[in-house]
Amino acid sequence: MILILLSTILLIPTLIGWGKISEYFLGSSLKGISGKIFSGILIISLIWTVLSFFIPLNIYMEIPTILVGIFFFIKDKLYQEFSVFSKKDYLLLLNISLIVLFCGSFYPYMIDHFGYYVPTIKWLTEFGLVKGISNLNLILGQMSIWHIFQAGFSNFSDPFLRINSIVLIIYALYIIERKSWIHLCFLPILLLFSQSPSPDLPVIIFSLLILNEILQGNKNISFLFIYSVFVFAIKPTMIWVPILSFLYSVFIIKSSFKNLILGILVVVLFCIKNIYTFGYPVFPVSIGDIGVSWKPNAEVLKISSQIAIRKTYDMQYTYAQIQQFSWLDYIKNWFFLHGIKSKINILFVISLFVFTAFTFRKKDKITTLICISILIKSILVILFSAQYRFFIDVFFVIFFVVFIPYFDKKKSLIVFSVFSLFFVGFISIPQLVKKHFQSFYLGNFMKEAKMEQFYKPAVYKTIDFNSYKIGNLNFNVAKKYPLSYETPLPAISEGYVFEHINAGIFPQLIDKTDMKKGFIWKTMNPEEKKEAQNVINSINNLYKQK
Secondary structure, three states, rough: OOOHHHHHHHHHHHHHHHHHHHHHHOOOOHHHHHHHHHHHHHHHHHHHHHHHHOOOOOHHHHHHHHHHHHHHHHHOHHHHHHHHOHHHHHHHHHHHHHHHHHHOOOOOOHHHHHHHHHHHHHHHOOOOOOOOOHHHHHHHOOOOOHHHHHOOOOOOOOOOHHHHHHHHHHHHHHHHHHHHHHHHHHHHHHHOOOOOOOOOHHHHHHHHHHHHHHHHHOOOOOHHHHHHHHHHHHHHHHOHHHHHHHHHHHHOOOHHHHHHHHHHHHHHHHHHHHHHHOOOOOOOOOOOOOOOOOOOOOHHHHHHHHHHHHHHOOOOOOOHHHHOOOOOHHHHHHHHOOHHHHHHHHHHHHHHHHHHHHHHHHHHHHHHHHHHHHHHHHHHHHHHHHOOHHHHHHHHHHHHHOOOOOOOOHHHHHHHHHHHHHHHHHHHHHHHHHHHHOOHHHHHHHHOHHHHHHHHOOOOOOOOOEEEEOOOOOEEOOOOOOOOOOOOOOOHHHHHHHHHHHHOEEEOOOOOOOHHHOOEEEEEEEHHHHHHHHHHHHHHHHHHHH
């Protein structure tokens, strides 16, 4: 807890300083100190994304970034803006911060933390963006801008990867400063994302922030649109946010095209980044082929697509079974999955119907645009992969729009207090989770609190590994563990090793003397097939050993 607090104390002034710098490009974007922080997150993320094409996001870039931010924070006396808060405001912020710090200090339990977040951050800090990295582990081709932001601060400021906890405290600062109390109702749920650099937390917070600004009549379209695109660039399933900002600019503000230019440039940057790491403009969709030599193998993409379809049904059916579904089966089986996900799917559809009826009844332009944006996003998600994690944000939006008139400070604090107790207990007493929420799969990975968490957040130890060679690639695979986590680079998850070999291919270095120049896939020759068989035998033998 103490070390996360120290990271917060260091990074908030840094972000405020960079928020001031961003005003030279975007004008006065959001009001107050929290507005500068969110602007700082935006500009640092975009600058680091550009730089990561050329250099690693190591301490030599982190330290100057911190020094520049703090310099502007002190030079422009931005600390004086904290004077707007009353003693009661500070007391509330302190209580929220203590809850966030406590929850953020627990062991990470999301599977993506070990197979996606940490490996991505390792690559970014050691090499930056790497061409064709998806040929090594397909999931690494995503390289979310949020992980670029986390990677840049992971060397010194936030080595335990608790940037989401810091963002939650910043969110609390925004709520108190803007007196937008309904946001307090969302904070307890977001505590579940505070232990890992999950992109889900920032996109939910940033989308609610944009939604609030639109409902409050913010006319700075240039900022709203670029921030909306930024949210999309972090997680493309949030496509409704830029759609809403665009519709708002056209039909409500009637803004000129020039105010959209910066946002369009961010879209271009996002597509270039994906083409560089994945081979196509939007991960993981193989649409928009421009013929780059480092795009993933078609068979690997096919397997990934099949898994995405199976995940729609919570892996409860084989791909062959799903292919035999009639249209009625597609709908029925999605609604009646075993476990809690079935209930989430049903609630999702009911919520859409209720919100659509609410929109027709209200007959308000902005609410109508929000509804259209949400429906477009929902249709796209259902068509591609209707996994609950891709539409969880819709519940936040609908609740926010429908109930914002009813939640004053008192009601919001009551909801916050009750649900904070529930979710703090949920995180800190995993045995109860495993007993009473058996269908919550991630509960199996939760661990009880330890005394050391009061000064240092809990992290898992590095897993031992073996080194192998196929062709010109020397690589590492974790021992008897399916994910790469903190395995020294270049690391490949054992599942991808088998997947590549079964397809008769294997990733190779474009330049065997320089890993930064990237990876391509290559059909294995007879000698490489022998090497591959030795790798398979070695991995399988590990599981036979006691």
